[in-house]
Amino acid sequence: MGQAPEQEHPKNAFGWAAKDTSGVLSPFHFSRRATGEKDVTFKVTHCGICHSDLHMIKNEWGNTIYPIVPGHEIVGVVTEVGSKVSKFKVGDKVGVGCMVGSCHSCDSCAIDLENYCPKVIMTYANKYHDGTITYGGYSDIMVADEHFVVRIPEGTPLDATAPLLCAGITVYSPLRFYGLDKPGMHVGVVGLGGLGHVAVKFAKAMGVKVTVISTSPSKKSEAIERLGADSFLVSRDQDEMQAAMGTMDGIIDTVSAVHPLMPLIGLLKSQGKLVLVGAPEKPLELPAFSLLMGRKIVGGSMIGGMKETQEMIDFAAKHNIRADIEVIPADYVNTALERLAKADVRYRFVIDVANTMKSTP
DSSP states (O other): OOOTTSSSSSSSEEEEEEESSSSEEEEEEEEEOOOOEEEEEEEEEEEEEOOHHHHTTTTSSSSOOOBBOOOOEEEEEEEEEEEEEOSOOTTTTEEHHHHOOOOSSHHHHHHGGGGOTTTTTEEOOOOOOOOOOOOOOOEEEEEGGGGGGOOOOTTTTTTHGGGTTTTHHHHHHHHHHHHSSSSSEEEEEEOOSSSHHHHHHHHHHHHHHHEEESSGOOOOHIIISOOOOOOOEEEEOHHHHHHHTOOOOEEOOOSOOOSHHHHHHHHHEEEEEEEEEESOOOOOOOOOHHHHHHTOOOEEEEEEEEEEHHHHHHHHHHTTOOOOOEEEGGGHHHHHHHHHHHHHHSSEEEEEEEHHHHOOO
């Protein structure tokens, strides 16, 4: 029988956790490890609420370890650094995204793609190197190996930067890797939610022409006037879709519900690329002929390595890219998750941890 969460480690910590598949979060006392020689400890100021959190608290992906403290869009201010830490000092603004460990010896780690390491350790509900369970950012303090900590540039707002640590890198990485970042290119973004709205901002900052593709005609003015997209397609409008066929160099598909791929593949030019970054629970149908006719590609992408994540944060700071957020108190988290399940947020909830996450006796 292992030790209770609050006795495993020397540092007292407090957060909100789900204890079972109901997914209901409640106040939770636990502990963090002492600051190791390569560790950075920071006071969490804000944490974004990601759609993955919703799946994980209810064990919808089948790999949840309870109790679970979610949150992998974590920002704050450094309070302590280990003796061998070289990149950070007390007082620095920092962030931790979706992962906190990897093997450092595989082919992926060797080329700065720790996110594809077979032994990657996720920020919450995973086993750490010492055998203890990782807890995420719906909590007051965080301890992480400096390799998995990013620096947040001065003058960048912590609250609106937090979601970039998951949503931002999830769309930035495929834009870069699949070469959809060249000025003058035409890129489609499917879905205007937490991922989609930052995909529009990053692509526009790269000089790309952006078309938002959505089932909701009501989002047109939002996409064009507020987020700066060049055009808008209603995916259920066959005339609109027909008129746009063969016009796009690539598409970033952020939708996490089951949806038809054939109409999206039709929008691509020859040698165009459809990149999936959403994770529907059921398999999608992929008609081979639609790929053969035009040598088209369907690919995927999951977050990014640490080097690229820092590059993304720096790019966002330079181009003034921030997530559109609704800041909430900690005790609103269950309501926020219910609203997120109904897509009732523009476009990311962020918990004000510093001011509202108060430990209860």
